[in-house]
Amino acid sequence: MGIIEEQRYLHEDLERLEQGIADRISEEPKHIRDRLNRDHEIGQLLDQIQTQSVKLLDIYRDADGQRSREIQNIGTGDPFEEFYGQLKDAREHHAKYPNEQAENSEVRYRVKKPDDGEIMPYIVDRLFTGEEGFGRFFDLHTCHESYLNLPNVKRLSYLQYLEVFDNFSSGYGGLKRAEKLTDQYFKYVGELAEYLESFMRRTRPLENLDKVFLGFDNDFETAWEKDEVVGWQKEEGTNGTAREPSTADAVWCDDCEREFKNENVYRSHLTGRKHIKAAEARKARRDEEGGDGVDGSTNGNKVSATRLKERAVAERESSKTS
DSSP: OOHHHHHHHHHHHHHHHHHHHHHHHTOOOSSHHHHHHHHHHHHHHHHHHHHHHHHHHHHHHTTTSHHHHHHHHHHHSOHHHHHHHHHHHHHHHHHHSTTOOOOOTTSSSSOOOGGGTOOOOOGGGGTSOTTTTTTTSOOOHHHHHHHHTSTTOOOOOHHHHHHHTTOOSGGGTOOOTGGGSSHHHHHHHHHHHHHHHHHHHHHOTTSOHHHHHHHHHHHHHHHHHTTOSTTOOOOSSSOSOOOOOSSSSOEEETTTTEEESSHHHHHHHTTSHHHHHHHHHHHHHHHHHHSOOEEOSTTOOEEOHHHHHHHHHHHHHHHHHO
């Protein structure tokens, strides 16, 4: 195929792609399965438009000068010689592939209907589990199992987990701040992040989700620089997770990250093993943040290794609640 013919073919293909998209947009399916499948088909056609447009732009740029030479040959050379040369190429191709069927470009991107007598494979049938119901529900069973394997978490049923999986404060089934700095917890929030991103891409095929995710990242960067990420503020007297007591008599313990009914209950727990261990862990974190750190930025500011771990975990948590 000559360059000019390929250029003509690409222009024709782009027009048929646009028509295929217009045909699909003109109809509004009632069932969510049909509607979501239509959106995925449109998304694939848009990707094809981008691919074909890149090829067409390369032809117009004519980096190797082949297009210019072909135009010159057509305009100044013997037209019959050019014609018979292309005819020879076509005959050689068909001699090499005698059983090759010519594709009907008229129906390539046409909406297939049951009346056509063709089996219509649905894209979404292989994208969702039965639990997800074509994007209406989450299927977090795997993440729930990973959550239950974390040490010291509340033993939540699957339905309870669905209510609080995106709430990472200690009062809603989440771990305490110090307990989140383990590889196991980091892997868990990574699995949760990966699933939710995949779910968004499968349910919103026509949205520019890369731009959305970039916005999430920028919002987190801004909040982290201002030390405004909830639950992960720098520990200066408090650990960033302190909350207002629910009653006038209640007392909040920064070390244990929990509320006590009154002052007497609070004082009695101070000698307990759990409180002592939590207080020591919190003190160690604060000492590390106040001591030698690693260079965490280009301006020479020192950041502790613990703070870097906290930032990595907080970033994954923040992307889930955005």
